[in-house]
Amino acid sequence: MYEENFGERPFGDINKISPEDIPDHDFLLAGFPCQPFSIAGKQLGFADTRGTLFFNIEKILYEKRPYGFLLENVSRLVTHDKGRTFKVIIDRLEKLGYTVYYKILNTVDYGLPQLRKRIYIVGFKDRIHFQFPKPDGQSLTLSDILEPEKDIPKNYYVSKEIREKRLSKVKPNAPYPSIWHENIGGNISALPHSCALRAGGSYNYLLVNGERRLTGREMLRLQGFPDTFKINVAYTQIRKLAGNSVSVKVIELIAQEIKKAIENNKPEHRYKQLELEILPNGTFRSQSSIR
Numbered sequence: 001m002y003e004e005n006f007g008e009r010p011f012g013d014i015n016k017i018s019p020e021d022i023p024d025h026d027f028l029l030a031g032f033p034c035q036p037f038s039i040a041g042k043q044l045g046f047a048d049t050r051g052t053l054f055f056n057i058e059k060i061l062y063e064k065r066p067y068g069f070l071l072e073n074v075s076r077l078v079t080h081d082k083g084r085t086f087k088v089i090i091d092r093l094e095k096l097g098y099t100v101y102y103k104i105l106n107t108v109d110y111g112l113p114q115l116r117k118r119i120y121i122v123g124f125k126d127r128i129h130f131q132f133p134k135p136d137g138q139s140l141t142l143s144d145i146l147e148p149e150k151d152i153p154k155n156y157y158v159s160k161e162i163r164e165k166r167l168s169k170v171k172p173n174a175p176y177p178s179i180w181h182e183n184i185g186g187n188i189s190a191l192p193h194s195c196a197l198r199a200g201g202s203y204n205y206l207l208v209n210g211e212r213r214l215t216g217r218e219m220l221r222l223q224g225f226p227d228t229f230k231i232n233v234a235y236t237q238i239r240k241l242a243g244n245s246v247s248v249k250v251i252e253l254i255a256q257e258i259k260k261a262i263e264n265n266k267p268e269h270r271y272k273q274l275e276l277e278i279l280p281n282g283t284f285r286s287q288s289s290i291r
Contacts, residue, residue, distance in 0.1 A: 001241065004232045014056050019063035027258075028069040030057050031246065054089060061096050068098070068124045068262075070254060072246050075104045075117040089121075098123035101130050105254075107247040109135035113142050113193035114222045116247055120254060128265035133253035142177045142192060145221045146208060157212040158204060166210045180210040194222050199243030216242070224248030 003009045011017060032053040061069065078086045093100050100123045107116035110133070122130055166180055166188055174180075174190030181195040182188055182205060189195075194206060197219055206214060214222075216231050219242035231238055 001231065001233050001237075004230050014053070019056075019060045022060060022064060024064060026067045028057070028060060028064075028066045030060075030069065031072045032057060058092055058096070061093075061098075065125075067126075068122070068258070070251075070258065071121040072251075073119050073121075075119050077119050078102075078104065086119075093121070093123055097125060099125075099127045101132070103132045105132065105250055107196075107250055108138055108193055110247070110253060111136060111139040111249045112222060112224050112247055113138055113140055113145060114196065114247065115191075115193060116196040118246070118250075120250075122254070122258060124261070126265065128261055130261040131257060133250075133257050136253075138193070140221075142179065142194075145194075145218055146177055147215055147218060152212060152215065156215060158207060162204060163211055166207065170210065174210070177209055179214075180207045181205070197222060197243045197245075199240040201239075201243065203239075219243075224250075224252075 057069075057071065077089075080086065090100055090102070100121065102119060102121040104117055104119050107114045107118075120132065122132075124130065166182070169186075169188040170180060170190050175192045178190040178192055179194045180188055180190050182202075188210075190210065194214075198205065203213060208214060208218075216235060216238035217227070219238065220229055220231070221227070223242055223245050224247050225245075233241070
C-alpha cells in the first residue's frame with residue numbers, strides 16, 4: 001500500500017539493515033513497537049525483544065548524525081517501570097548530543113474525532129527553542145468521518161446476538177452517531193468519537209452505533225488520511241495498518257512547529273561533535289567539543 005501511494009517500496013525489516021547502509025539524511029522520523037509499553041499489553045518494556053527496536057533508532061542516529069528527529073510511541077511509555085524506561089530513552093538521546101523535547105498529545109485535540117494519546121519526542125543538534133502545537137479543537141465529527149449507511153456492505157454488520165449483548169450493557173440515551181467501545185473489563189461506552197484504533201484489537205472492539213465495524217476508509221479518515229489515499233490491501237491488513245499508523249494531522253502540526261523553530265532560530269549548525277565509543281554493555285562513553 002505504501003508503494004501504491006508513494007511510488008517507493010520500503011527496503012524491509014530494519015533489524016536486517018545495517019545503519020551504515022541507510023542514506024545520509026537531515027531528519028529522522030521513526031516509531032518503535034508500542035506493545036512492550038502499552039497498557040493493553042503485558043508492559044514488559046525492554047524485557048520484550050520488540051522494545052529493543054529503540055536501540056536500532058539510537059544506532060542510526062549515532063551512525064548518520066542527522067540534524068534532528070521526531071519519534072512517536074504510546075503515552076504509557078512515559079510511566080512504564082515507574083518512569084525508568086523513558087528516562088533511559090531520553091538520557092541516551094541526549095548523550096548523542098541532541099536537545100530533546102517531549103510531550104503527550106491527544107489526537108482528539110487536533111481536529112480528529114479519535115481519543116489517541118501518544119508521546120512525541122523531538123530532538124535537534126542545536127540548542128534551539130521548540131514548542132509543541134497547541135490544541136486547535138476537534139474540527140471533524142463522526143458525521144464527517146462515517147460513510148453513508150446505505151453504502152456499507154452487509155458483512156460489516158455484527159450478529160443479532162452481539163448487538164443485543166452490547167445494547168444490554170450500554171447506558172441509555174447514547175449519542176448518534178457514536179462509536180461503541182468495549183474495554184478490557186467488558187464495559188461498553190457509546191461515545192461521539194472513536195477510542196484509539198488498535199492493530200491487535202478484536203473485530204468488535206469498536207462498533208459504529210453498536211451495529212457494525214468501521215470500514216477501512218473510515219479508519220484511515222480517523223487517522224487523518226485523505227480520501228485520495230488508495231487502499232489496495234485486505235480488510236485484515238488495513239485494520240493493522242490503520243491501528244499502527246500515526247495521526248497525520250498531529251504529525252503535520254508538529255512538523256510545522258519544527259520548521260518554525262529551525263527558521264526562527266536560524267541555527268548555524270554549531271552542534272556538539274561527540275567522540276562516541278559503544279561499550280560492551282550497550283552504553284556510550286563520550287567526550288564532546290563544539291564544532
